[in-house]
Amino acid sequence: MLYMVEMNVNIPHDMPEEVANEIKATEKAYSQELQRSGKWAYIWRVVGEYKNVSIFDVESNEELHTLLSGLPLFPYMDIKVTALCRHPSAI
């Protein structure tokens, strides 16, 4: 099942820089492992925003929820999930 996931990151301004950098490094490793597995199929930066648009290819809503809620930045993100299916005009 394919999903478009929009993640808008809002790290609190009063979070110490070292703490934020550690969380971002852990997030990067977590996301790259999922990218290597094929479950996190694409990730793009949205120009001019601390936001990404990603495509996930997972088995179920539950699996997607588990992966997203395990993101180290999860407590600091607004996440919008859109389920996708093949367009009838796609070739």
Ligand SMILES: O=C(O)CC1=CCC(=O)O1
């Ligand atoms: O920087 C972001 O958009 C948040 C994020 C998700 C995966 C990652 O490595 O960073």
